[in-house]
Amino acid sequence: MQTVIIGSGNVAYHLAKALVENKIPPAQIFGRNEKELKAISQELNIPYSTKNLVDSDIYLICVSDHAVEDVSELIAKKDSVVAHTSGSLPIDILKGDYRKAVFYPLQTFSKLKKIEYSKIPFFIEAENEEDRKVLFELASAISENVMESTYEKRKYIHLTAVFACNFVNHLFSRAKEISDSQEIPFDYFLPLIDETVRKIHEIEPKSAQTGPAVRNDRRILELHEKLLKDESLAIYKTMNHSIQKMYEL
Incomplete structure (x- = not known):
């Protein structure tokens, strides 16, 4: 089965790399950003193009959600399987006379960060059983964790x-703003962050909650509020209110 990846961003790069590492390299990586495509092509030894989309058995559309529909119209091969990689779009966002599917990897991707591809959950959706099996086989060549999923799920x-992921990372960014403002190295907090994440591998997140809000420590909460302003203060109050509601404090 020949595969083409459409896109040049983080998801496109990592899926291309995962396929190369598992000895099923894409026949082509296609997109508009020639600089990024060329970099991926040189690193992974994959042909690239910004103009001519080669015929393929499978096309994986790895572009931003708002571009998926337009990009899907570029594919003219009727007997191909075309799958987008979005977690939030339905299968019928794909516009073309081909077999439609979804190939969704549940992971946060950054080009500079190495990822253990075998641990990534992949969620497959297809219009028929034959295509589902084809995509299961492709995903299973990358990952040990492949499942079927409907759009509703x-x-x-x-x-x-x-x-x-996204909200937690934003809180890391806000935390670093606070530490930077006081010239406190953010590295001090990395062991705390690491332990927080490790802990929920063994304990339910609700049971693992600590801090002044779950203790309803008004003195500490009020002290912290005096140290904050603007967005950080609003986030602090909202998060504490949510914690207290969860524990009915």
């Missing part, structure tokens, strides 16, 4: 990921 998977 996948929406909630993606929503959960936003809370568990």
Whole structure:
């Protein structure tokens, strides 16, 4: 089975790299950003193009959500399987006379960060059983964790990921703003962050909660509020209110 990856961002890069590492290199990586495509091509030894999309059995669309529909219209091969990699879009966002599918890797991707591909959960959706099996086989060549998912379930998977990853990372960014403002090295907090994440591998997140809000320590809460302003203060109050509601404090 021949595969083409469309896109040049983080997801496109890592899926291309995962396929190369598992000895099923894409036939082409295609997109608009020639600089990024060329860099991926040189690193992974994959042909690239910004103009001519080669015929393929499988096309993986790895672009931003708002571009998926337009990009899907570029694919003219009718007997191909075309899959987007979005967690939040339905299968029918794909516009073309081909077999439509979803190939969603549940992970945060950055080009500079190495990833253990075998641990990534992949969620597959397809219009027929034959295509589902084809995509399961492709995903299983990369990962040990491949599952089928409907759009209704996948929406909630993606929503959960936003809370568990994007929001948490934003809090890290806000925390670093505070430490930077006081010339406190953020490295001091990395063991705390690491232990927080390790802990939820063994304990339910609700049971692992610590801090002044869950203790309803008004003195500490009020002290912290006096040290903050603007967005950080609003976040602090909102988070503490949510914690107290969860524990009915």
